[in-house]
Amino acid sequence: xxxxxxxxxxxxxxxxxxxxxxxxxxxxxxxxxxxxxxxxxxxxxxxxxxxxxxxxxxxxxxxxxxxxxxxxxxxxxxxxxxxxxxxxxxxxx
Numbered sequence: 839x840x841x842x843x844x845x846x847x848x849x850x851x852x853x854x855x856x857x858x859x860x861x862x863x864x865x866x867x868x869x870x871x872x873x874x875x876x877x878x879x880x881x882x883x884x885x886x887x888x889x890x891x892x893x894x895x896x897x898x899x900x901x902x903x904x905x906x907x908x909x910x911x912x913x914x915x916x917x918x919x920x921x922x923x924x925x926x927x928x929x930x931x
Contacts, residue, residue: 839894841921842867844887848880863887863917865895870926881915894919 842865850862861883867876872892879897887893897915 839896839918840867841870841924842879842893842895843874844889844891844893844917845878846889857882857913863889865893865915865917868892870924872924879915881917882913883917885917885920887917887920892921892924893917894921 844863845866846864848862848864850857853860863881863883864878865881866874866878869875879895881895885893895915895917
């Protein structure tokens, strides 16, 4: 699993039939100290995350499909949790 921050929604009026009703969100990957790293990732939300929230997500097609209950759906990344806090050794957050 990876940590990221939701930076906005993605709206698609036409999409694969297995994705109807899915909430699509753009997530900016973060380092453990909360700094942006890499390029944003398009994810499917399974927990009701909102813009600005720090989230746990995974980028593994089959695992994302299974976690979302969308077998055979064209899914690469899924949000699996909303992060309340990150406690790092030495007191860094």
